[in-house]
Amino acid sequence: MRGRNDYPLRASVVNVGERKCAFEGCNALEFRTTGYCLRHKGGLPEEKIAYSGTPDEDAQEIIPDPLLIPKIALAYVPIVVFLLFVTSTSDDAFAGYYLFMNSGMCLLLLLPLYAVYLVRLTWRRFKEGTLTLYVAIFHTLSIIVPLSWLFAVLGFSGSPA
Numbered sequence: 001m002r003g004r005n006d007y008p009l010r011a012s013v014v015n016v017g018e019r020k021c022a023f024e025g026c027n028a029l030e031f032r033t034t035g036y037c038l039r040h041k042g043g044l045p046e047e048k049i050a051y052s053g054t055p056d057e058d059a060q061e062i063i064p065d066p067l068l069i070p071k072i073a074l075a076y077v078p079i080v081v082f083l084l085f086v087t088s089t090s091d092d093a094f095a096g097y098y099l100f101m102n103s104g105m106c107l108l109l110l111l112p113l114y115a116v117y118l119v120r121l122t123w124r125r126f127k128e129g130t131l132t133l134y135v136a137i138f139h140t141l142s143i144i145v146p147l148s149w150l151f152a153v154l155g156f157s158g159s160p161a
Contacts, residue, residue, distance in 0.1 A: 021035075021036050021039075022036055022040075023036055023037070026039070028040075066121060067135070067138065069114070070138060070142035071142070073114055073142045073145075073146055074138075074141060074142040074146075076103075076107075076145075076146050076149070077148075077149045080100075080103045080149070083099055084099055084100060100153060100156070101153065103153065104149065104152075104153025104154060107146055107147075107149060107153070108150060111143075111146060111147060114143065114146075118142070118143055121139070122139055
């Protein structure tokens with residue numbers, strides 16, 4: 001007579017909970033009819049990850065500077081002004097004009113992406129409670145300065161000639 005945990009398997013009856021993994025030293029239950037548990041599917045031993053430090057050292061991960069991209073955005077205009085100064089010393093009379101116009105066109109493409117990034121970053125910091133007045137002012141300035149440069153380029157109606 002079969003018990004309630006006995007199920008027919010092929011031609012014999014196997015009691016559920018008695019089938020162990022065939023891998024040496026493993027006492028886990030067999031997965032279906034494979035002969036091995038989930039860790040040793042296919043007869044291969046599981047790969048163990050060795051940790052070199054204490055759990056406290058492993059828990060500390062390197063957090064990138066969240067103000068790095070706003071710093072780059074804030075530095076965009078001074079870098080372009082410096083490059084305009086450098087190109088003004090060259091022999092090509094149109095080099096500065098092309099740099100001025102192309103810097104504005106780059107901003108036309110990059111500022112919407114940066115605005116979305118900045119809103120997401122600010123919202124995340126707000127939810128985490130790490131949004132300070134300094135960070136909020138820095139975020140605001142980092143969008144106002146390139147936006148002002150973009151308006152200067154778009155409002156420029158002069159000719160290089």
